[in-house]
Amino acid sequence: MNAMSHTQADNAYNFGFLDEYAKKEVRRAILKAIAIPGYQVPYASREMPMGRGFGTGGLQLTLSLIGPDEVVKVIDQGSDDSVNAVNLRRFIEMTCPGVSTTTATTECTLIQSRHRIPELPLTAQQIIVLQVPYPDPLVVVEPSEDKRKIMHGEADYSRLLVKLYEDIVKFDEITISHRYPTRINGHYVIDPSPIPRWDVPKLNDSAALTLFGAGREKKIYAVPPHTIAEPLAFSDVPFRVEDFRDEQGRRRACARCGCVDSFLDEFVADSGSKTYQCSDSDWCDMQLQQVKPLQGKPA
Amino acid sequence: MNKILEVRGLSKIYGPGCPYCVDSTGPEADTNLCPHCGSVVAIHDVSFDLFEGEILGVMGESGSGKSTVVKNLYFDQAPSSGEAIFFDNDKQHDLFSLNAARQRWLRNHRFGMVYQNPNLGLNFNISAGGNIAERLLMSDLMDYGAIRERAKTLLARTEVLLSRVDDLPKHFSGGMQQRVQIAKALATQPPLLFLDEVTTGLDLSVQARILDLILEIQQELKTAMVVVTHDLGVIRLLTGRAIVMKYGRVIETGLTDQILEDPSTPIPSGWWLPPCEERSMNPPILQVEGYGKHFQLHEQNKLIPSSHNVSFTVRAGELTALIGPTGAGKSSVLKGIYRTYLPSAGRILYRDTMGHELDLALASEHQILALRRREIGFVTQFLHCLPRQATLDVVAQPLLGLGVPRxxxxxxxxxxxxxxxxPERLWSVSPATFSGGERQRVNLARGFIARPRLLLLDEPTASLDPATAECVIRLIEGLKAEGTAMLAIFHHPETTRRLADEVVELTPPPAVETLLKEIA
Structure with missing residues (x-):
């Protein structure tokens, strides 16, 4: 790789904000992460012009993968227009001339996301980058990183499974809602960033490459395309995704588009009544567009 | 009979070590501290064989290196030299030349360990069932129902109440913790089990049942075991062969009964019965009336009774002993008097130096702290102290609290x-590095030093070898002669008979439902 400077006259920065050496280092870490699915590769996480915890890990991945012909989509909790997503998108637009951004999942080639994977199945042409606050699923049972590394190496997740066991004993079900520990390719267990349980099955045999970047914790890991990703569970207490049924046992629908097979956000009004809407705003728009022409047809 | 373990020339030296270490220590030199470099020769040249389904005893005084042998074989420590070969079906493992990952695998899958201190063997923050589940999950049993069934079976085998399978071990009594630990060690049916002073700290009725259980398991599963103990009774009951250690050397090896009946070297022994003395009349220092204690498990909204309607008195210069099976709430009574537990019912009248009577159940926190500083001492089952503090300072601490110059x-x-x-060489070292018996002596010294008026003793001689226990018993007798009132729990009925002026038998508390009915 040519690590020479590509600084342009009107731009004080390299393409993609990071210098070539930084991009080279992050890309090497990405390649290693892909070669060992689920393994947390340490890397030299840089200071970015925003605070740690605002997605600096994901942003470094994005900026080291990005090229001038990329179409980028940024999601925050499923939404394209929340503050975090808007600011990250503007930062990418400002520092990467020529890159186009979009909110449509179908059009993008590179997705940076916080807490969600789009409802629409991703394709082999797309890469999704997830921002990760806590990369290590074992941190809840073992405080020492040295010992955690050994446990990962030997695929010894018994103490994590005991956590699940205790959950079933106490609450009759596994109560982990986000960051559900998931075993990748039969060995390493990852913390799939705080995506809801709903999104965990999407990692399994996904056509797109999924990358995870933790800025503060300085770790990169990956789920390569068409890799087995199985959430930890017991053979007689299988993994379940969120259940959106109401008291009568009917599946709740999105109040905006009427969709009955997406992950729903709950909105509580001042009066205490609850409404539900698709968490993925682009999906919701797509559903609405499909519904509208139907309604427009004369009877 | 197939060999399962072969240990040859096992040695462990703590410290730098020098060429004279080995020659200048041992039973002949009457020390295990090297006078040239100050290293501790914990064990030297220990060799033995263990066969399938056999129980081998390792006995000796405290500090003789018994536990070190087991810790080295269980990979808790690395030996200085020596080799050990583990025969696993048709495979042979040279234990100390394996890499760390293989050692951990053997430890998790082929070996079991029951520690003297349940703190080491159990995770106190997960339930008893969870502790057992951990071992099962390690060997890839992934069926929740099966894991639970198996955990329950194991706990039933070790006589832990099934209703408590989901409680945290820290809410269990010492004897129950030990039984959960045994259940955990047996979960994966390992072919080799190490037991380090397992019955120490248990009362005799439970001790007998645990020993029964160990024998039963040995017969049923053909588990080979190495049993470390200072208790000659345990050795005699469990083991066919034994080795005797002193200052880190094996001084005797052979058939257990032969070692005990016809030893080639002197073995410290001796429990003897003194005549009961007449009781003198003096006003009681402590009067407990209708003491009761139950625990509220907030998370599960459950009530667990631990003591119920206990009454007795303690007089100056006399020792009152509490006896009863595990779970009768003996420790709970002591802790209630010391106010570690807040009593749920009853009165605890304490007469202080001035002759004033005070109800400890109602006394203010300041009053309790003042009493703890000046008048009431408590020797717990296990020593709790700051790490890295020199033994001398640990023992001197209560005096400093009284304002005595350092x-x-x-x-x-x-x-x-x-x-x-x-030994004087140990005084400047932290008790954290001591063996169980040495640590217990430090614990006792700390309780005795301030000469409290009332001393609470929770199994003070439990983890001591007979010789040291004898010296502790003499100390207790000395304190009694000086007029200290004592309330004690001993695991050995002989000790109770010898020291106690009054014996109070506790019975396990009735079930919650009966208690509630009583209140209503």
Whole structure:
């Protein structure tokens, strides 16, 4: 790789904000992460012009993968227009001339996301980058990183499974809602960033490459395309995704588009009544567009 | 009979070591501290064989290196030299030349360990069932129902109430913790089990059942075991062959009964019965009336009774002993008096130096702290102290709290430690590095040093070898002669008979439902 400077006259920065050496280092870490699915590769996480915890890990991945012909989509909790997503998108637009951004999942080639994977199945042409606050699923049972590394190496997740066991004993079900520990390719267990349980099955045999970047914790890991990703569970207490049924046992629908097979956000009004809407705003728009022409047809 | 373990020339030296270490220590030199470099020769040249389904005893005084042997074989420590070969079906493992990952695998899948201190063997923050589940999950049993069934079976085998399978071990009594630990060690049916002073700290009725259980398991599963103990009764009951250790050397090896009946070297032994003395009349220092204690498990909204309607008195210069099976709430009574537990019912009347009577159940926190400083001492089952604090300072601490100058406090601590035959070389070291027996002596010295008026003793001689226990018993007799009132729990009925002026038998509390009915 040519690590020479590509600084342009009107731009004080390299393409993609990071210098070539930084991009080279992050890309090497990405390649290693892909070669060992689920393994947390340490890397030299840089200071970015925003605070740690605002997605600096994901942003470094994005900026080291990005090229001038990329179409980028940024999601925050499923939404394209929340503050975090808007600011990250503007930062990418400002520092990467020529890159186009979009909110449509179908059009993008590179997705940076916080807490969600789009409802629409991703394709082999797309890469999704997830921002990760806590990369290590074992941190809840073992405080020492040295010992955690050994446990990962030997695929010894018994103490994590005991956590699940205790959950079933106490609450009759596994109560982990986000960051559900998931075993990748039969060995390493990852913390799939705080995506809801709903999104965990999407990692399994996904056509797109999924990358995870933790800025503060300085770790990169990956789920390569068409890799087995199985959430930890017991053979007689299988993994379940969120259940959106109401008291009568009917599946709740999105109040905006009427969709009955997406992950729903709950909105509580001042009066205490609850409404539900698709968490993925682009999906919701797509559903609405499909519904509208139907309604427009004369009877 | 197939060999399962072959240990040859096992040695462990703590410290730098020098060429004279081995020659200048041992039973002949009457020390295990090298006078040239100050290293501790914990064990030297220990060799033995263990066969399938056999129980081998390792016995000796405290500090003789018994536990070190087991810790090395269980990979808790690395030996200085020596080799051990483990025969696993048709495979052979040279234990100390394996890499760390293989060692951990053997430890998790082929070996079991029951520690003297349940803290080491159990995770106190997950339930008893969860502790057992951990071992099962390690060997890839992934069926929740099956895991639970198996955990329950194991706990039933070790006589832990099934209703408590989901409680945290920290809410269990010492005996129950030990039984959960045994259940955990047996979960994966390992072919080799190490037991380090397992029955120490348990009352005799439970001890007998645990020993029964160990024998039963040995017969049923053909588990080979290495049993470390200072208790000659345990050795005699469990083992066919034994080795005797002193200052880190094997001084005797052979058939257990032969070692005990016809030893080639002197073995410290002796429990003897003194005549009961007449009781003198003096006003009681402590009067407990209708004491009761139950625990509220907030998370599960459950009530667990631990003591119920206990009444007795303790007089100056006399020792009152509490007896009863595990779970009768013996420790709970002591802790209630010391106010570690807040009593749920009853009165605890304490007469202080001025002759004032005070109900400890109602006393203010300041009053309790003042009493703890000046008048009431408590020797717990296990020593809790700051790590890295020198033994001398650990023992002197209660005196410093009374305002005694540091130098004088240290001198008095030194006097007491030498009376308890704790070697002077250990005084500047932290008790964290001591063996169980040595640690217990430090614990006792700390309780005795401030000469409290009322001393609470929770199994003080439990983890001591007979010789040290004897010296502790003499100390207790000395304190009694000086007029200290004592309330104690002993695991050995002989000790109780010998020391107690009054014996109070506790019975396990009735079930919650009966208690609630009583209240209503």
């Amino acid at each position: 130098e004088e406090a240290r001198q008095r601590a030194a006097g007491l430690l030498s009376a308890m035959s704790l």
